[in-house]
Amino acid sequence: MLSHPQRVKKYTQMYELGVIVRDHAMQDYHAFLTNLGEAKTLSQLVEEVLARKKQCQILDLGCGNGQALMDLKTQFGKRVHVTGIDLLPCTSKLDEFIQGDAIEWEWPRHQDLILCFRAAHEMGNVSKFLTKILANLTQGGKAFAWIRTKEIINGKVRYLGEITIEEEAFLKKLSAFTSYGGAKLQCKPMEGMLNGTKQFGFALIVEKPL
């Protein structure tokens, strides 16, 4: 396992090439939710929370530059409180930004929506990731994560980021569950093609009852 400075160095080097996008906009997040099987857009999910509360707390894990959160701020203003966590710096002025390892650092509690797109495989430790989601979602809260696990190139399997065969086995086991830790759970295996390579992963949706 990599130490914290090794992790920061690895991902700083990877992202400084500027090839991998880390500032997806809200429209992209809408599309990611659709891919996970969610019928509502991110804006509709926020509106659903705002129908029963004054302010919606949103946490984006591996937020990158926080573009999607900034778009939500533009749309909803003070009715949303947006927090991002990322290993690397974020240039957007979010309500709150925590620079650190999302698996190791404490998250703000009582979140209505927790999002994690294209980042969970770089965090690894899926079991701790899920435990933290359950601990920090408020009653009635929902979490959505797209967890990429591996790809196959020229017949060779390559696990992505910090994902190991054990992490994948844990996700496979979870996919048989419909509830976990008092919450409704969906962990659906997904596969598809990306830039000519076959990609595998899981769509994780957690819903805490009201």
Ligand SMILES: C[S@@+](CC[C@H](N)C(=O)[O-])C[C@H]1O[C@@H](n2cnc3c(N)ncnc32)[C@H](O)[C@@H]1O
């Ligand atoms: C591909 S980018 C995606 C960013 C954003 N979610 C988006 O879709 O534009 C993945 C992000 O995860 C962050 N990341 C990697 N490991 C992390 C960790 N352990 N804790 C928090 N963030 C991490 C990276 O720094 C990077 O900004």
